Amino acid sequence: MDKIRTWARVNSPWAIHFNSGSCNGCDIEILATLTPRYDVERFGIKLQGSPRHADVLICTGPVSLQAKDRLLRIYWQMPEPKFVIAVGSCGLSGGVFHGCYNIVHGIDEVLPVDVFVPGCPPRPEGIIYGVAVLLEALKSGKRPERTMTVELPAGFEMPQAEVRQ
Numbered sequence: 266m267d268k269i270r271t272w273a274r275v276n277s278p279w280a281i282h283f284n285s286g287s288c289n290g291c292d293i294e295i296l297a298t299l300t301p302r303y304d305v306e307r308f309g310i311k312l313q314g315s316p317r318h319a320d321v322l323i324c325t326g327p328v329s330l331q332a333k334d335r336l337l338r339i340y341w342q343m344p345e346p347k348f349v350i351a352v353g354s355c356g357l358s359g360g361v362f363h364g365c366y367n368i369v370h371g372i373d374e375v376l377p378v379d380v381f382v383p384g385c386p387p388r389p390e391g392i393i394y395g396v397a398v399l400l401e402a403l404k405s406g407k408r409p410e411r412t413m414t415v416e417l418p419a420g421f422e423m424p425q426a427e428v429r430q
Contacts, residue, residue: 275404277309278396281319281343285336285372286362287326290386291353295323298389305393308400316342321399322349323392324376327359328369340376348403350395351378354385361385 284292298305299312313319316339328336340347351372354360362368372378379402382395 278320279311279313280321282323285326285332286329291325294386303389325352327355327362348379350380352382
């Protein structure tokens with residue numbers, strides 16, 4: 266039964282996106298991954314509106330004091346096992362907002378983050394690669410290391426979706 270669950274989790278992860286106080290640069294790039302140009306849905310990923318149906322929390326921005334409680338509430342509403350991807354420099358360390366009076370810090374100060382995707386903002390290829398790294402780790406039957414940071418390999422080129430006319 267565990268093999269079937271793992272197969273379903275890897276082949277159709279449902280994600281929810283949460284902006285914890287960013288400038289929206291990363292949010293635009295996450296939405297760009299859903300467009301036909303990058304077509305992240307080819308991996309079976311579906312963006313959900315409810316945390317109760319999501320397996321993966323894709324979080325952007327530094328955690329502001331206002332958003333901290335909402336972020337925790339969304340995280341605890343997700344069913345187990347749940348995974349967190351921190352996107353952007355702000356999500357990793359607070360970025361340009363580091364040291365502000367209303368910023369807690371990066372997302373890992375509030376939640377256990379499975380994959381970090383650096384960049385300001387990261388390109389859609391980097392976000393897709395971060396999701397692919399998470400799925401590969403899940404395919405092997407183990408959680409990724411908590412400190413895993415995704416960097417695109419040298420010469421990495423994301424294949425474009427086929428355009429039919």
